[in-house]
Amino acid sequence: MRFSIICHFKLIFKGGSMKAMQKMIVLALVLVWFGGLTGNVSAQFSRPEDAIKYRKSVMFIIAQHFGRLGDMVKGVKPYEQGRFANNAALIENLSTLPWEAFLITGSDKGDTTMKASVLKNPEEFKKLSQTFQQETIKLVSAAKNNDVDAIKRQFGNVAKSCKDCHSQFRK
Numbered sequence: 667m668r669f670s671i672i673c674h675f676k677l678i679f680k681g682g683s684m685k686a687m688q689k690m691i692v693l694a695l696v697l698v699w700f701g702g703l704t705g706n707v708s709a710q711f712s713r714p715e716d717a718i719k720y721r722k723s724v725m726f727i728i729a730q731h732f733g734r735l736g737d738m739v740k741g742v743k744p745y746e747q748g749r750f751a752n753n754a755a756l757i758e759n760l761s762t763l764p765w766e767a768f769l770i771t772g773s774d775k776g777d778t779t780m781k782a783s784v785l786k787n788p789e790e791f792k793k794l795s796q797t798f799q800q801e802t803i804k805l806v807s808a809a810k811n812n813d814v815d816a817i818k819r820q821f822g823n824v825a826k827s828c829k830d831c832h833s834q835f836r837k
């Protein structure tokens with residue numbers, strides 16, 4: 667699409683005719699109209715399948731880093747402040763990414779465990795995703811303070827925020 671628009675531009679400026687200019691305006695209007703129809707899908711993802719793949723990828727990486735924290739909290743691996751803080755900071759960064767991808771029209775169908783209720787009740791979904799983000803920020807602070815009891819407690823709060831959203835919005 668982008669390539670054909672560039673070609674169109676080149677043609678117009680070569681010819682410089684009124685007709686070509688009118689054509690260009692019509693083309694622009696059609697693009698705006700089409701963009702409005704496809705809405706949020708065209709804003710970020712070319713297909714709902716891409717939104718599904720995107721959010722799954724981010725959630726997979728979050729789960730990997732959360733698992734590493736869990737191993738330290740449960741004593742499966744020794745607690746190391748630097749390692750804990752790095753993994754918590756990664757989760758905090760990742761926690762801003764996946765939510766828009768859940769709100770894409772049509773992405774409740776196909777290879778996904780997302781319930782359709784996410785699209786019917788986006789405000790509740792956003793609220794729960796924000797709770798997760800806030801709890802994650804607190805986990806990063808706890809990790810900096812290096813108080814192991816507080817870290818364990820806050821790890822539990824983050825895990826609860828995961829579960830609260832999953833139990834409501836995951837199949």
Ligand code: ASC
Pocket residue numbers: 728729730732733824825826828829832
């Ligand atoms: C994860 C993961 C979940 C949550 C949940 C937290 O890493 O895959 O579903 O954390 O176990 O309670």
